[in-house]
Amino acid sequence: MTAPKHMDSALLTDILRRMLTIRIFEEKTAELAESKEIKCPVHLYVGQEGIAAGVCAHLDSNDFVFSTHRSHGHYIAKGGDLNALMAEIFGKETGCSRGHGGSMHVLDTRVGFMGSSPIVAGSIPLGVGGALTNKFLGDKNVSVAFFGDGATDEGVFYESVNFATLYKLPMLFVCENNLFSTHMPDFKRQSNTEVYQRIANFNINTKRVDGNNPVEIYQEAKTMIDRAKEGKGPSLLECMTYRWLAHVGPDHDLDIGYRLKKDVDHWKSRCPIKHVRDLLFRMNELSEDQFVRMQRDIVAKVEKTVAFARTSPYPKETDIYDGLYKETV
């Protein structure tokens, strides 16, 4: 079996490693939240890893990413520092936001991770601002805003798409449609649940893909990012997916009544990590042993992040206002 178009085994392995790192990091975070060692609310990304990995595989540290309350996967896929992320979730001084932000305010400009916003839809206008900056500077970088389907319930989504399309900004809107906004399904919120169709009248290039197929995501993101870099304007990629865990925290939300175990099990059988792993198996580019070793290495790395976070100091109370305002002369 040969590699899919525009891809080779090294790239597929890179995407697999990014997804596996996110999964293992999130599973550890869930465990620490369960035991209450992590006190900050955590919105976990388990099940959606293929989207961050497939999109961010195209980006370098000069490209911008803007994220949401469910940000850990985006930061990791963008090349973020695992120690700095775990320390941030612990609220420690060594965290990427110096312990002032926590899970929902992750920021690391060194890797072009321009911040996560817990204000639903907040990443969208911020992403457009990033794209406008790139356009003014005349560079070849793109700005990517990740957001959920719940964000498309907000007016600012439509204003932002309109502005970005009108000014042909180098921007990729990535809608991670996991079918729910907290506990409310899409069909109870929207008369047209197909985001990519709803937005098409803004003359934006748009497509819906299988959000659990990292190959499809990578390939479509490539077309869209190439287009943005050629000055042809923004695109919107709608990725159909599902979160395996609760809206917030380590549980499964099966006691609330808004979703059924059989739905969760169905989506678990469509695991994005398994998808790429099995593809590499079929290509004879990965063995069971190599996969187990990759898993073991990542587990060891994630365990080190916990030790790092535990032994790091908390920020000083006297620094509480640091970073709130930018000083001007």
Ligand SMILES: Cc1ncc(C[n+]2csc(CCOP(=O)(O)OP(=O)(O)O)c2C)c(N)n1
């Ligand atoms: C402006 C605003 N309204 C409401 C909330 C409360 N809230 C937090 S997360 C969330 C659901 C967001 O759903 P979606 O955008 O689909 O992302 P997902 O959680 O599914 O990843 C809501 C309504 C908020 N944080 N901000």
